[in-house]
Amino acid sequence: MLKQEIQTDLRESIKKSDEISRSTLRMLSATILNKEKEKRYKIAKAEPDLIEKELAEKSVSTDEEIIEVVTSEIKKRKEAILEFEKGKRKDLVKKEKAEIEILEKYLPEQFSEEEVKKLAKKAVEKVGAKEIKDMGKVMAELIPQVKGKADGKLVSQIVKELLFQEE
Numbered sequence: 001m002l003k004q005e006i007q008t009d010l011r012e013s014i015k016k017s018d019e020i021s022r023s024t025l026r027m028l029s030a031t032i033l034n035k036e037k038e039k040r041y042k043i044a045k046a047e048p049d050l051i052e053k054e055l056a057e058k059s060v061s062t063d064e065e066i067i068e069v070v071t072s073e074i075k076k077r078k079e080a081i082l083e084f085e086k087g088k089r090k091d092l093v094k095k096e097k098a099e100i101e102i103l104e105k106y107l108p109e110q111f112s113e114e115e116v117k118k119l120a121k122k123a124v125e126k127v128g129a130k131e132i133k134d135m136g137k138v139m140a141e142l143i144p145q146v147k148g149k150a151d152g153k154l155v156s157q158i159v160k161e162l163l164f165q166e167e
Contacts (some may be wrong), residue, residue, distance in 0.1 A: 002063045067148040111150040
């Protein structure tokens, strides 16, 4: 499981005194733990008759949920990089980029731009999209296929390009 891999890597980074990996993986572990607590709370409210063991088992994060957390953390860092670049804080930009590198290890192999284009073309054809106002339909079809495996901005950009060609 991905969660165990993260914990193992965290222990290794502590042993090696790798400060950037240690802090990044601790933050990631804490975020995953918070998500599990939220999930546990929702399950406990929906199913109040569950025993503690069942509740604990149901609230463990799946690999897909962990990938969502990792993707979200990467997105936050990319946004922070833009702000730090505006403020001419190269030291912080460097730190954020290093953290992104560490986090990307926990994502599945990413689709190339060409692979995303192929999937997007199929989605456009499947939903019969002809103009930009059909973008929502295309994205609804495409997102489940590329979730965690392609950058959302890239997917959106490719779909827009395809739909502008259609018009």
